[in-house]
Amino acid sequence: MHNWTPSSWRDRPARQMPAYAEPQALRNVEARLGALPPLIFPGEISQLRERLATVSRGEAFLLQGGDCAESFDEIGQAPVEATFRVILQMAVVLTYAAACPVVKVGRIAGQFAKPRSSDHETADGVTLPSYRGDIINGSDFTAQARQPDASRLLSAYSQSAATLNLLRALAQGGFADLHQVHRWTADFVRSSPQGERFEELADRITQSLAFMQACGFDAVRAPQLHAVEFYTSHEALHLHYEEALTRQGEQQGDWYGGSAHMLWLGERTRQLDGAHVEFLRGVRNVIGVKLGPSANPDDVLRLLDALDPSQEPGRIVLISRMGSGQVAERLPPLLRAVRQAGRNPVWCCDPMHGNTVTSASGYKTRDFDRILQEVRGFFAAHAQEGTWPGGLHFEMTGQDVTECRGGAQAVTDESLAMRYRTACDPRLNGSQSLELAFLIADVLKAART
Numbered sequence: 001m002h003n004w005t006p007s008s009w010r011d012r013p014a015r016q017m018p019a020y021a022e023p024q025a026l027r028n029v030e031a032r033l034g035a036l037p038p039l040i041f042p043g044e045i046s047q048l049r050e051r052l053a054t055v056s057r058g059e060a061f062l063l064q065g066g067d068c069a070e071s072f073d074e075i076g077q078a079p080v081e082a083t084f085r086v087i088l089q090m091a092v093v094l095t096y097a098a099a100c101p102v103v104k105v106g107r108i109a110g111q112f113a114k115p116r117s118s119d120h121e122t123a124d125g126v127t128l129p130s131y132r133g134d135i136i137n138g139s140d141f142t143a144q145a146r147q148p149d150a151s152r153l154l155s156a157y158s159q160s161a162a163t164l165n166l167l168r169a170l171a172q173g174g175f176a177d178l179h180q181v182h183r184w185t186a187d188f189v190r191s192s193p194q195g196e197r198f199e200e201l202a203d204r205i206t207q208s209l210a211f212m213q214a215c216g217f218d219a220v221r222a223p224q225l226h227a228v229e230f231y232t233s234h235e236a237l238h239l240h241y242e243e244a245l246t247r248q249g250e251q252q253g254d255w256y257g258g259s260a261h262m263l264w265l266g267e268r269t270r271q272l273d274g275a276h277v278e279f280l281r282g283v284r285n286v287i288g289v290k291l292g293p294s295a296n297p298d299d300v301l302r303l304l305d306a307l308d309p310s311q312e313p314g315r316i317v318l319i320s321r322m323g324s325g326q327v328a329e330r331l332p333p334l335l336r337a338v339r340q341a342g343r344n345p346v347w348c349c350d351p352m353h354g355n356t357v358t359s360a361s362g363y364k365t366r367d368f369d370r371i372l373q374e375v376r377g378f379f380a381a382h383a384q385e386g387t388w389p390g391g392l393h394f395e396m397t398g399q400d401v402t403e404c405r406g407g408a409q410a411v412t413d414e415s416l417a418m419r420y421r422t423a424c425d426p427r428l429n430g431s432q433s434l435e436l437a438f439l440i441a442d443v444l445k446a447a448r449t
């Protein structure tokens, strides 16, 4: 590719990047990461591109979800398994209700860097650098924790490797077998209305499998029922990390980012002449692009030209995050311009990032109803423009947190404090995520038919 190298981003303005007090320590860490194996391989990226090409043709749906920010404190099997099982449940709800294949992508195994609105945070009269994700600094409100520390890149790599290893085992090793569908519901969800609804659906799936078996289809041995494909993604924000994990593919000039299958460009770092666009245009991974209400058709077309000049099916996922109040006005002109330019990216809705508010009790939160409203607005805009509403992008966790208001559990301003654990933005909990999947399944079914 013309003039591109894994480090050509360094000649461009780079927003949201940390300044390290000891550049030599950063260089040592980069060299160490450069010698370590990549976390994912080119063949897996090609496979995801093929799956997303089916999404772009309206034959499948993308479900992308996971943490706002993964945390070094949350190591171990439980949190990863909890998130994985809720994504599986959501995918089964959508697949069953809308008879639509679902491509599953986690915001996981690398989602450690956060762009921030402000460089500083003030509490009780003390001002410190903002927390920017565990790969950069610590969330504790002390000057020491907030200092960027290059050794965190190595911790992020190790945790991502361990998480990915677990995800591969969960996806391929029996846990995701459709015959185990009754085991996926977490205890705290089981007795909720959506838990009960899921159990009914699981009963129907189990009966269908028994029926197919009785008809002579070997449902016990069919590989599609025993394992799932699960892909990873994160925001490609920390470019020193991404560059250090970039590897050469089999063909000359073919580079891929070795940190995740899909890398996305954030709303705050999508400047055409910026470092993040420069880095991402040269790697073969699937590329996501966040588009907030300020994105205009011209911006989007120029980004597509830069990131996907050969118009490869499945290469680009445009992720709109307009806010529930703006989606009806801001999204249709983008859909129209992209369609009229003959482009066919995957369109995906992030109903989280345009709907963040501060509660009366002082917590950053999001309302379940607003989230649902933006999803409905996204489907309506696509119906209006004759384009395929290809997917959803959520910040969620399988755990029983109280970070977003509303849903059948009726999390209120007062109950936010009970289990508010996010390191950055509020996530849907396991029960709210499942509830949303049921609500969206009907809309998806209508779009399919």
Ligand SMILES: O=C[C@H](O)[C@H](O)COP(=O)(O)O
Pocket: 068, 114, 115, 116, 117, 118, 353, 424, 425
């Ligand atoms: O997750 C996205 C951003 O990093 C986050 O919304 C920024 O939050 P802030 O506006 O509090 O900085």
Ligand SMILES: C=C(OP(=O)(O)O)C(=O)O
Pocket: 068, 115, 235, 265, 266, 267, 268, 290, 291, 321, 353
């Ligand atoms: C920072 C994020 O989103 P956005 O760039 O859309 O604000 C995110 O998804 O973590």
